[in-house]
Amino acid sequence: MTANMHTRAHTPVRSWFTKLALGVIALASAGTSFGAATIVILNNNAAGVGFNDPTPAAPVGGNLGTTLGAQRLNAFQAAASIWGATLTSDVPIVVRAQFTPLNCTANSAVLGSAGAAVFFINFPGARFPNTIYNSALANKLAGADLSAAQPDINANFNSNLGNVGCLEGLPFYLGLDNNHGPLIDLVTVLLHEFGHGLGFQTTTNGANGAPLAGFPHIWDTMLFDNTTNKLWSQMTNAERAASALNSRKLAWTGPLVTAALPALLTGGTPQLVVATPAAAAGTFGAGTASFGPTLVDPGTTGEVMPVVDSPNNVGLACTPLSAANRAAVNGKIALLDRGVCGFPVKVKNAQDAGAIGVIVADNVAGTPAAGMGGIDPTITIPSVRITLADATLLKSALRTRSRTSSGMFATMGVNNAVRIGADPAGRALMFTPNPFQGGSSVSHYDTLAFPNLLMEPAINPDLPQKVTSPFDLTFELLQDTGW
């Protein structure tokens, strides 16, 4: 998988799901903090299930537990040790956790969910007034346990994973060595969910923009919208709700993430640049294909000509192109429409007609531009996918054209000056798909990031069980918030 060809659009959704446990906002008392942090695990499972499951288990990947429950606890301890060695706090961080059935189907599953059990504002040591902090961070900043009566983090993990009807055959890998093969690495999932509980989340409702109890989360002071040039903490509810849907435009402005990002994320953001006509000129997000050549910088430039073989100016290109369409796209970049047949079939038909590249217009509204799956080793021309809204703009500008010329010139490729998963200013992008994804939107990094990040909304198999730079950017974000 190369930097420019990576796409997860067609992998099963294995969402971590950030269930934002919206607890009470409390006020409390005082100090400062030094040294590593202690993470205390509260086993919330009943006898015989979850962490107490007595099913015998053979040692695996350094996990010497002899029962399923014991191995789960050992994995939990391993993840707690990684975070504990990374964080500094004088106050133990209490995680109440359980294995329990969570949503799943045969090919998708919620792996886990976690969030702070309680939040605080205006405590001694708070960096900003009237701003919400997760309790673990509030405790650190206060140097005292503000939440002694309750755990800091609630966490749930899917007890059915791998069973019939729940990513069947793909249970958690319980080894501690990340040698998970095709299975889902439990330690990695635990690191991710701990991240949410520690503060990798906002409590502001992304669907309607409403802040919890009227107060911004510390997160909202560092979420910057590249369209409105406002921070979330400066916006109205309506502006925040719009920003939560502003795909690949919402960035994290915290200085530590921005400083660490270049050592990790590589350049090469896929894009489609339209130079002329003025009515369609601009830089558009481009989904990449799992077939054909890797996109390069700057890429393939040519005149754009649409294929039309169906009503309403639609060009499916599911069969060899007609003489008129061949004449139109020969030596040009062909603009096609998604639907009816697979992506490689369309691109191959355009290639056979002499096209030098293909733009596939989505047929369903939504952002950002998704990738294109499929395999055809005989495809030699590049292709990208654009959103329905962007395609509508291009098609509008293409209405006036001759049979063989449109005057629309475009370049499809990558921009090495923009790191994958960052905005042009080098700030990490947050996950803001349209439509909104409750539990995932905003409180994760963008899925585009490459190499993959721990705090993307769905797990990737190449994560290194790390939470810090130069392997990851989770801890740097937490540090930006005060950790």
Ligand SMILES: [Zn+2]
């Ligand atoms: Zn998550």
